[in-house]
Amino acid sequence: MKKLMTGDEAIARGAYEAGVSYASAYPGTPSTEILENLSTYKEIYAEWAPNEKVAMESAIGASVAGLRSMVSMKHVGMNVAADPMFTWAYMGVNGGNVIVTADEPGMFSSQNEQDNRNYAKAARIAMLEPSDSQECIDMVKAAYELGEEYDTPFIIRMTTRVCHSKSIVELSDRKEIAPKEWTKNPAKYVCLPAIARNLRVKLDERMKKLAAYSETSPFNRMEMGDKGVGVIASGVCYYYAKEVFGENASYLKLGFTNPLPAGLIREFCSKVDKVYILEENDPYIEEFVKQQGCQCVGKELFPAWGELTPDVIRECVTGTPNRTIEFDRSKLIGRAPTFCAGCPHRGLFYRLGRRKDIMISGDIGCYTLAAGKPYTAMDSTVCMGASISLGAGAQRAFNMEGKDRRVVTVLGDSTFFHTGINSLINTVYNKSNTVNIILDNRITGMTGHQDNPGTGYTAKGEETTLIKIEDLVRAIGVKHVYVINPNNLQEVDETLDKCLALTEPSVIITRWPCALKKFSKEDKAEFESLFITRNVVDPEKCIGCRKCLKAGCPAMSYDKETKKVKINRAQCVGCDVCTQVCPKDAIGKEA
Amino acid sequence: MTKSILLVGVGGQGTILASKILTNGLMEAGYDVKMSEIHGMSQRGGSVSSQVRYGEKVMSPVIEKGKADMVVSFEKMEALRALDYLKEDGALVVNNEEIPSMSVITGDEEYPADVLEEIEKHVKPRVVDATRLARELGNEKAANIILLGTIIRSMGLEQIDWDSILEANIKPQFLDLNRKALKAGMEAVG
Numbered sequence: 001m002k003k004l005m006t007g008d009e010a011i012a013r014g015a016y017e018a019g020v021s022y023a024s025a026y027p028g029t030p031s032t033e034i035l036e037n038l039s040t041y042k043e044i045y046a047e048w049a050p051n052e053k054v055a056m057e058s059a060i061g062a063s064v065a066g067l068r069s070m071v072s073m074k075h076v077g078m079n080v081a082a083d084p085m086f087t088w089a090y091m092g093v094n095g096g097n098v099i100v101t102a103d104e105p106g107m108f109s110s111q112n113e114q115d116n117r118n119y120a121k122a123a124r125i126a127m128l129e130p131s132d133s134q135e136c137i138d139m140v141k142a143a144y145e146l147g148e149e150y151d152t153p154f155i156i157r158m159t160t161r162v163c164h165s166k167s168i169v170e171l172s173d174r175k176e177i178a179p180k181e182w183t184k185n186p187a188k189y190v191c192l193p194a195i196a197r198n199l200r201v202k203l204d205e206r207m208k209k210l211a212a213y214s215e216t217s218p219f220n221r222m223e224m225g226d227k228g229v230g231v232i233a234s235g236v237c238y239y240y241a242k243e244v245f246g247e248n249a250s251y252l253k254l255g256f257t258n259p260l261p262a263g264l265i266r267e268f269c270s271k272v273d274k275v276y277i278l279e280e281n282d283p284y285i286e287e288f289v290k291q292q293g294c295q296c297v298g299k300e301l302f303p304a305w306g307e308l309t310p311d312v313i314r315e316c317v318t319g320t321p322n323r324t325i326e327f328d329r330s331k332l333i334g335r336a337p338t339f340c341a342g343c344p345h346r347g348l349f350y351r352l353g354r355r356k357d358i359m360i361s362g363d364i365g366c367y368t369l370a371a372g373k374p375y376t377a378m379d380s381t382v383c384m385g386a387s388i389s390l391g392a393g394a395q396r397a398f399n400m401e402g403k404d405r406r407v408v409t410v411l412g413d414s415t416f417f418h419t420g421i422n423s424l425i426n427t428v429y430n431k432s433n434t435v436n437i438i439l440d441n442r443i444t445g446m447t448g449h450q451d452n453p454g455t456g457y458t459a460k461g462e463e464t465t466l467i468k469i470e471d472l473v474r475a476i477g478v479k480h481v482y483v484i485n486p487n488n489l490q491e492v493d494e495t496l497d498k499c500l501a502l503t504e505p506s507v508i509i510t511r512w513p514c515a516l517k518k519f520s521k522e523d524k525a526e527f528e529s530l531f532i533t534r535n536v537v538d539p540e541k542c543i544g545c546r547k548c549l550k551a552g553c554p555a556m557s558y559d560k561e562t563k564k565v566k567i568n569r570a571q572c573v574g575c576d577v578c579t580q581v582c583p584k585d586a587i588g589k590e591a
Numbered sequence: 592m593t594k595s596i597l598l599v600g601v602g603g604q605g606t607i608l609a610s611k612i613l614t615n616g617l618m619e620a621g622y623d624v625k626m627s628e629i630h631g632m633s634q635r636g637g638s639v640s641s642q643v644r645y646g647e648k649v650m651s652p653v654i655e656k657g658k659a660d661m662v663v664s665f666e667k668m669e670a671l672r673a674l675d676y677l678k679e680d681g682a683l684v685v686n687n688e689e690i691p692s693m694s695v696i697t698g699d700e701e702y703p704a705d706v707l708e709e710i711e712k713h714v715k716p717r718v719v720d721a722t723r724l725a726r727e728l729g730n731e732k733a734a735n736i737i738l739l740g741t742i743i744r745s746m747g748l749e750q751i752d753w754d755s756i757l758e759a760n761i762k763p764q765f766l767d768l769n770r771k772a773l774k775a776g777m778e779a780v781g
Binding site for chain 2: 002004108132160161164165166167168236239240242243307309310311314321322323324325326327328331332333334335336337338340373374546549550552553554556557558570
């Protein structure tokens with residue numbers, strides 16, 4: 001059967017067909033849909049872990065215990081998971097194990113660009129790079145077969161375009177795999193120094209065998225055409241290159257990219273006059289090709305950042321950009337993403353951004369959008385969980401410098417469970433006095449609503465223990481804990497005043513569900529009037545001062561003809577933030 | 592010959608469903624098809640786009656600047672922004688809908704009154720009142736299917752069995768509305 005699938009769907013399909021039984025992940029664009037799709041197969045046990053390190057370790061455990069397992073993450077997630085991954089490479093698998101990394105050339109939804117192929121090389125883990133959805137299926141299946149044969153985990157390196165592009169795939173049936181027997185085997189699974197030293201030697205032996213396999217892998221193939229131009233490409237760049245250089249050029253398509261096939265590369269380079277290396281981000285293949293003594297053109301011509309889409313390649317090669325329609329660009333207005341109507345972050349950031357002499361240490365989530373107008377309420381963002389610990393460092397520095405400046409840290413519920421907990425332990429243990437705000441919107445929002453330890457539901461939709469953030473932070477030792485409704489601006493102000501006056505650390509939990517969330521029965525019971533009303537402007541009272549618009553709600557706009565503000569009925573969910581901002585009491589509830 | 596269609600709009604306007612139906616229809620008709628979208632942060636009221644390419648054998652899933660055979664914009668400003676992608680002789684359909692961005696709402700920028708005029712200086716767009724037409728059909732949200740209808744007619748894809756594709760992708764209670772919407776879209780571009 002043929003079907004159109006995204007790369008993420010196809011990775012999950014490949015895992016299903018390969019007989020995978022266990023999967024774990026933490027959500028992160030563009031990898032999130034892999035586990036979401038895995039969780040739809042009844043044959044696969046799939047779970048959301050609190051972070052990528054935990055996901056990796058659980059998947060290692062399932063493999064050691066005999067099942068085929070998969071762990072998926074966005075590129076920066078691999079930084080979190082790297083600690084177990086490097087030693088896992090030494091141990092080798094029992095049931096096959098595939099680690100999917102979704103890299104983001106172009107940084108559509110990420111804080112950095114990093115080429116995780118470097119991880120495969122550094123950790124000595126075999127790697128495959130699919131170029132379309134069919135290859136996602138084929139490579140996942142091959143990774144389990146080869147991984148069990150060569151005793152290695154596999155990394156599959158995706159990029160945003162492979163993850164989120166759809167192409168046609170051919171579906172096959174699932175191959176049921178009997179669990180492998182677990183036996184006590186400390187020489188393989190207990191990485192004490194004495195054992196690890198042996199495993200380290202074996203690791204290089206394994207890589208040599210894999211290098212020999214790489215030469216003959218069907219995923220590395222020459223397509224010989226005209227000898228003038230030869231292109232070596234991996235991932236989606238193979239198709240980008242074909243778009244630009246056409247069917248007549250020669251190609252070396254590399255899909256098995258760690259270890260790289262040295263012999264095949266030398267042979268290809270000897271057959272063509274000029275070699276272009278097309279790969280997104282780092283000169284990973286290029287450096288290897290040059291080590292082989294082959295001449296090639298790579299990053300001196302093509303950028304090491306952003307996507308290498310066909311127009312980018314064409315401009316690099318020809319020196320001129322594609323012809324486009326010229327128009328008056330001064331007519332363009334920006335359209336940056338914003339907080340949705342009813343977003344529970346709005347009330348908090350609207351008030352927080354107006355505080356003087358505070359530093360706001362932010363984190364990764366929808367709330368990072370508070371950095372922009374109209375809030376300008378974020379002064380730093382690094383990585384998941386960093387808000388609390390970066391904030392503690394900054395607060396200590398300000399205290400040592402003798403400044404009165406206070407640090408407020410801000411992160412979401414899922415981010416707190418991810419890596420914020422350790423940071424808060426540090427804050428309490430080392431006697432910091434930061435104000436720490438946990439934006440508890442009852443879901444993992446930015447990535448499209450995945451459950452987390454605070455929601456009371458698993459990835460499969462089963463009910464589970466709901467871990468209460470206020471219980472957790474009290475157990476850590478925070479004495480000043482406030483749970484507030486962020487849509488109530490007075491409550492926001494009063495709580496901030498109280499906490500900023502303290503010499504000890506405090507936690508404010510702003511609790512209101514994401515406006516886009518599918519509410520659980522517990523949500524409906526806990527939060528009264530949960531988005532069941534609408535706000536409306538009384539044109540008699542509205543003086544057109546536009547103060548309410550500074551709260552940044554996309555449901556509101558200024559009507560130039562009437563000189564009044566109006567509220568889009570289809571978007572408004574009645575959060576009442578605008579009602580409290582209006583100085584003329586002109587916004588009320590729709591009858 | 593591979594054909595390229597770019598659908599652009601604002602998060603929440605239904606570009607993804609329209610391109611899903613379009614690509615499924617193209618696949619059923621025997622074409623090779625690729626589609627590319629950017630999800631994630633841009634969903635939150637930002638500009639969104641779906642890129643659809645079809646033909647005998649499609650290589651790149653993304654459309655190059657200056658190479659789209661057709662651009663369908665669900666919103667006026669997004670049409671102007673997408674002109675970079677339209678071929679000089681490409682087809683442009685614009686939904687006559689103005690959605691203020693946050694910078695306009697807060698008063699930091701002004702939505703220019705002459706967006707369509709600026710577009711018309713360079714190409715001949717087909718301006719369709721898809722949102723109004725959908726409202727008249729009973730639900731503003733069907734504007735995406737009206738715009739899909741404009742693609743089908745403009746690209747000469749009427750021979751595909753769209754009725755069964757709609758049936759497979761749309762909830763039964765909205766099927767009748769969307770059938771009417773598709774027809775209205777086709778008629779809107781003649």
